[in-house]
Amino acid sequence: MSALKERGVIRSSNNPVADYTESLVSKVLGLSLVGQSQAGFDATDPSGRRYQIKGRRLTAHNTSPQLSAIRNLDQRPFDFLAAVAYDTNLSVLYAALIPIEVVAELSRFSKHSNSHVLIFRRNILDNPRVTNITQSLAAA
Structure with a gap:
């Protein structure tokens, strides 16, 4: 964990999947990460749009694609949710901008x-309002 933090892959001592996902998504999409104390969103794009970023690692022991809590949704704290599902080895299975x-x-x-x-099932990618970002993230 210390080595990952020193290399800038993770930003905190929290769940490393969350920090890794923020790092990966912001790098690939050209987003600027905001301070860790910012409630409701993790990054912004050059137009000022706000992104909540969440990742979920699926394993043989836990196959649930349920993302972590999304708070204060009624207050519209973000414009897009960037969600990423990983396999056990942290390879991207599927990802979307929602x-x-x-x-x-x-x-x-x-x-x-x-x-x-939100249960982030693969079929969410079939929604025409959702952008599939799987290939971009997997290539990174």
Whole structure:
């Protein structure tokens, strides 16, 4: 973990998949990462659009593509969700840019976590409002 942080691959001592995903997506899409204390989004593009970035590593023991909590969705804290599903070895399985409107339609509110929950299944890529970024990320 220390070596990854020194190399700039991760930014914190949190889940390394989250930091790695932020690094990968921002590099490939030309986004600027914001400070770690910024609530609601992780990066911005040159036009000022805000991106929440989430990754999920699927394993033999946990095949659920449920992303981590999406908070305050009703306040529109981001414009796009960049979601990435990885295999056990952190190879990109599929990835997408999902407009917040689609996130709102496909997620459900969980009272338990006081957040929205999105199950990032591969068929989300079939939605015409979603941009498939799998090849770009996998090539990086």
